[in-house]
Amino acid sequence: MAEYQATPSTRSGRPRDPEKTIAILDAAWRVMAAERKRLSIEQVAREAGVSKVTIYARFAAAEDLSDAAAVYYRKLLLEKLHAAAKCVSVSESMINVGLMFVHELQSNRLCFWTLSQFGIIGDVVSILERVLEADAVYGSRQHKDRTEVCYLLIGHWLMIALSWADQPATKSIVKERVAAAWLHASNLMIPR
Known part of the structure; x- marks a missing residue:
């Protein structure tokens, strides 16, 4: 599973909005949790309120997005559980x-x-x-x-x-x- 990095990219061009990336990851996790099957980029785009182009600019494929969403959510969950402990x-x-x-x-x-x-x-x-x-x-x-x-x-x-x-x-x-x-x-x- 690839580790999701929330750090700014070194690519040229317009900077990516980190809030949109987080919205995409949140939407992807909700879709995965609800559907329990392969991720639909169209559904994630609707849930996140972004276009498919915006998603593909950040993630090459649905598998990359699901891996990044899992890493992101797991990190958030562990932070919550560590705080609770x-x-x-x-x-x-x-x-x-x-x-x-x-x-x-x-x-x-x-x-x-x-x-x-x-x-x-x-x-x-x-x-x-x-x-x-x-x-x-x-x-x-x-x-x-x-x-x-x-x-x-x-x-x-x-x-x-x-x-x-x-x-x-x-x-x-x-x-x-x-x-x-x-x-x-x-x-x-x-x-x-």
Whole structure:
């Protein structure tokens, strides 16, 4: 997957508007999340409010655009999840990351297809493992145990998101379920 660079191009001619590029990447991600199939440049152009020429001036083919959109969205998602993980307590961090993850699933910016297609689950596991490693109680547990707990949590979060796929639940209900998932997972890690 090619890395999307938001830096100015060294090409000659008129400079490209970075806001249009971001609008194109956002539209491409929405189309990929909604359609779960090959990207349509025409549909992305409509969604972004630009012409196909504008898209092709930035991306040679639909595959390049989908790769760039995935890199861009993944970067944004990881920034959000890292920010959510920066809390005083492990429990607070895990619950915040869970809430952010479920929110992204329910808002359709992140869908089950994109989770597997772009390796996002592994990124989330890495964030959760770092939170656990930084804690005295959970950090002392074996790496295998921490990883299993992280996957268990993500599985719970996916189930929470699926439970309200048609009608998103209130924030308090989601928070209650995410907290219960963390309580269940954390109990598996406490030495007996």
